[in-house]
Amino acid sequence: MSCFTIEQQKLEDTGPCECCGDMTRAARARVRLHGEPHATYEVHWTGGKIRDHGAHFYVVLGGWGEGINSAEGVAVALQYRADKGGFRVIDAAGTMLTDEPRAGRPLQREEVVGTPLAEKVFELVDAIWLLDENIAEVVDASGEQDEGADEGGDNSWPFDQPRNCATFTMKQVMGGQEPILLVTHDADDHGWQFIGKTDASTKDAMLVCLEEIVHLDPSVLEVADLPPGWQAWREGPGEKWKRRKRLAGQEE
Numbered sequence: 001m002s003c004f005t006i007e008q009q010k011l012e013d014t015g016p017c018e019c020c021g022d023m024t025r026a027a028r029a030r031v032r033l034h035g036e037p038h039a040t041y042e043v044h045w046t047g048g049k050i051r052d053h054g055a056h057f058y059v060v061l062g063g064w065g066e067g068i069n070s071a072e073g074v075a076v077a078l079q080y081r082a083d084k085g086g087f088r089v090i091d092a093a094g095t096m097l098t099d100e101p102r103a104g105r106p107l108q109r110e111e112v113v114g115t116p117l118a119e120k121v122f123e124l125v126d127a128i129w130l131l132d133e134n135i136a137e138v139v140d141a142s143g144e145q146d147e148g149a150d151e152g153g154d155n156s157w158p159f160d161q162p163r164n165c166a167t168f169t170m171k172q173v174m175g176g177q178e179p180i181l182l183v184t185h186d187a188d189d190h191g192w193q194f195i196g197k198t199d200a201s202t203k204d205a206m207l208v209c210l211e212e213i214v215h216l217d218p219s220v221l222e223v224a225d226l227p228p229g230w231q232a233w234r235e236g237p238g239e240k241w242k243r244r245k246r247l248a249g250q251e252e
Contacts, residue, residue, distance in 0.1 A: 004127035005032045011134040017046040017053070027134035031124065039124060042096075043135050050141035054081040057125055058097055061117075062104050073104030076112055076121050080138065086164030086211045087125060089113050114174025119207045122166065158224035160190060163211035168193040170204045173216070179237045180217050184246065187229030194220065 009029040017024050024046045031039040038061070045055035057080060062073020077092040092098070092106030112118050129139060157163060168191065172178040178196030185192055194213050198204065213220060223232040223241050232241045 003034050004038070004124065004131065005035075006030070006128070006131050007032065009132060009134055014044070017049070019053075020046065020049060022049055023047050025137075027132060029128075029132060029134075031127070041124075041128060043128070043132075043138065044096075045135075045138055047137065050138055054079055055135075055138045056080070056095070057087070057128070058092075058095065059121060059124060060097075060104060061120070061124075074117075075104050075106045076117075077106070078121070078125065086162060086209055087122070088211065088215075089118070089121070113208070113212060114171065114176075114206065116206070122164075122207070122209060158221060159192070159210060160228075161192065161210055163209065163214075165192070165210045166207045167191065167210045167213060169206050169208055169213060170194075170196050170198065171206055172196050172198055172204060174206055174208060174212075180213075180220060181234055181236070183220060183223050183226065183232045183241075185226045185228050185230055187246070190228050 006029045009027065011025065011027050014024050014026045016022065024044060027043045029041060030037070031041065033039075040060045042058045043055055044058070046053050057078040058075065059078070060073050060075045075092050075097040077090050077095045077097060078087045079090050080087050089109050089112045091108050093108060095106070097106045107117075112121060128135070159165075161167075169180075170178070173180055173194060173196045178198060180194045181197060182195040183192070184195070192210060192213075194217075217237075219237070223243070226232050226243065229246055230243060231246050232243050234241050
């Protein structure tokens, strides 16, 4: 993970929730990357209702401080749902970012998903999740959900990695130019890779959360039980998946 530091953290109650009347809370902070101003963010949730309502993360990339025009930045909105185990990029237009003059340009979901910006945003959100003690209630709700699943709760997610797990794919896949034809379940770290027609290369590589892949192509659920160290492939969309054990040193 890149070297993020979080400063000027604030936590405050912002008033009753419109749908349930319980108190909503907001955590705000600035972020430095390698010591330089990088982003600001806010996390909003309703106390005691995270498993029902989720939480919203509003991230503004573009720096801050003297001499920096925050209006030149871009704003990304994400929804976190503890009952679904991960983050999902949503349209920033129509959220609090629309009327926030310091937020820069609110981005639509399609302007983020499948772009290099997505990797930057999720890396930053991972840092916020780990470093900001003011969102402990949100993080704890995630742990409660995991315990509930272990005790016979929602076990509908079939992969061995959580919904927000970073997975390897390609720009052509996320951009809709190519279908997913090859799925690899890595033996070393149990990570997942989703490749299209084009040979995988560094310049085309992307990291997205696993749930984004499922939203893009639900047919990958058919190979969610693929053992670590195995691959599944098919000739085209709608075709039957075939499986094989990946040999040591085998190329994609």
